[in-house]
Each structure stands twice: as C-alpha cells, then as structure tokens.
Amino acid sequence: MARPSKLAGRARDEALEALKAAGWTHDAGADTISRSFRFKDFSAAFGWMTRAALAAEKLDHHPDWSNVYNRVEVSLTTHDVKGLTELDVKLAEAMDAAL
Amino acid sequence: MARPSKLAGRARDEALEALKAAGWTHDAGADTISRSFRFKDFSAAFGWMTRAALAAEKLDHHPDWSNVYNRVEVSLTTHDVKGLTELDVKLAEAMDAAL
Numbered sequence: 001m002a003r004p005s006k007l008a009g010r011a012r013d014e015a016l017e018a019l020k021a022a023g024w025t026h027d028a029g030a031d032t033i034s035r036s037f038r039f040k041d042f043s044a045a046f047g048w049m050t051r052a053a054l055a056a057e058k059l060d061h062h063p064d065w066s067n068v069y070n071r072v073e074v075s076l077t078t079h080d081v082k083g084l085t086e087l088d089v090k091l092a093e094a095m096d097a098a099l
Numbered sequence: 100m101a102r103p104s105k106l107a108g109r110a111r112d113e114a115l116e117a118l119k120a121a122g123w124t125h126d127a128g129a130d131t132i133s134r135s136f137r138f139k140d141f142s143a144a145f146g147w148m149t150r151a152a153l154a155a156e157k158l159d160h161h162p163d164w165s166n167v168y169n170r171v172e173v174s175l176t177t178h179d180v181k182g183l184t185e186l187d188v189k190l191a192e193a194m195d196a197a198l
Contacts, residue, residue: 066166
C-alpha cells in the first residue's frame with residue numbers, strides 16, 4: 001500500500017472532529033490521537049486488543065498501546081510523515097468498531 | 100487462588116538471580132521486574148503477547164505492558180502486596196517459555 005500523505009485542510013478538520021466526537025483526544029504538539037479504553041476485565045481488554053491487532057495488521061499500520069489489567073491506552077500517528085494520515089483515522093475507526 | 104505473600108529471604112534472592120540470568124531487570128525501588136522483548140514484526144510480537152495473555156489469565160496475574168510494532172515492554176509486580184511474589188516469577192517464566 002502506498003504511504004498516504006499527512007492529513008491537511010478540510011479533510012483533516014473533519015476527520016479530527018469526528019474522532020473527537022467518538023472519544024479520541026488530539027495532541028496538537030505531537031500530532032497524535034489517543035484514547036483510553038476500559039473493559040470489564042483482562043479477558044475483555046485483551047479480546048478487544050486481538051481484534052484491534054487484526055485490523056492493524058490488515059491496514060499495515062500499528063498502534064502504540066499499553067495495557068494494565070482492564071485498561072488499554074492507545075496512541076496513533078504515522079511516524080513516516082510525523083503526523084496524522086488517513087491510516088490513523090482508519091485504525092481509530094476500526095478500534096472503535098471492535099468495541 | 101490464595102494471594103501469595105511477598106517474596107523474601109533466600110527464595111527471593113534465588114528467584115531474582117534466575118530472572119536476571121534470563122534477561123529481566125529488577126527495579127529495587129518499585130520492586131518490579133521488567134524486560135524488553137523484540138520480535139521480527141508486529142505479527143510475531145502480538146502472537147507472543149497472545150500466548151503470554153493466556154498464561155497471565157491462567158495465573159490470574161497480569162502484566163503491565165506496552166507494544167510498539169515489534170517491541171514489547173513488560174513490567175511485573177504484585178500490586179496487592181506492593182512487591183514481587185511467586186506469581187511474578189511464574190508469569191515471567193511463562194513469558195520466557197512462550198518465546
């Protein structure tokens with residue numbers, strides 16, 4: 001898959017608005033989006049992580065994430081372009097859909 | 100499973116010695132053990148995480164861990180007793196065995 005370019009202009013504004021409405025936070029300095037997920041227990045958390053991992057592998061785009069028991073902290077950005085791309089939006093949407 | 104008590108004395112010294120020989124680092128202040136794992140790619144990293152998650156669930160003892168692409172950082176301790184117990188040793192051994 002060709003590497004997408006950094007989101008800009010109206011497409012970027014609209015994407016960020018939708019992500020924020022869905023519960024994601026945008027760090028403007030690092031140009032990352034992040035979200036904290038909380039589950040019933042470790043099994044539920046890791047079950048979701050597994051579905052998210054399959055989505056990430058399919059997109060060939062991977063999260064920075066950490067897990068402690070029932071909590072998962074996710075941060076997304078596209079290191080190649082040092083900022084957000086369509087891949088981050090797609091992975092965030094896939095993670096939300098996997099809930 | 101009854102909560103094990105904090106490792107102490109000779110059992111603790113021997114356990115820490117074996118863990119260090121296997122590549123784990125002991126943080127004496129926090130009384131945690133940690134290890135960085137590196138894999139071929141995300142698929143290999145997450146495959147190992149899945150095996151480690153099954154072992155964690157079986158022990159009913161879970162890691163603090165983070166993943167970025169092919170790297171996984173693991174930190175183990177037993178929050179209930181604010182220190183290392185037999186459960187941490189068993190989970191570390193299971194993680195190493197899952198490599």
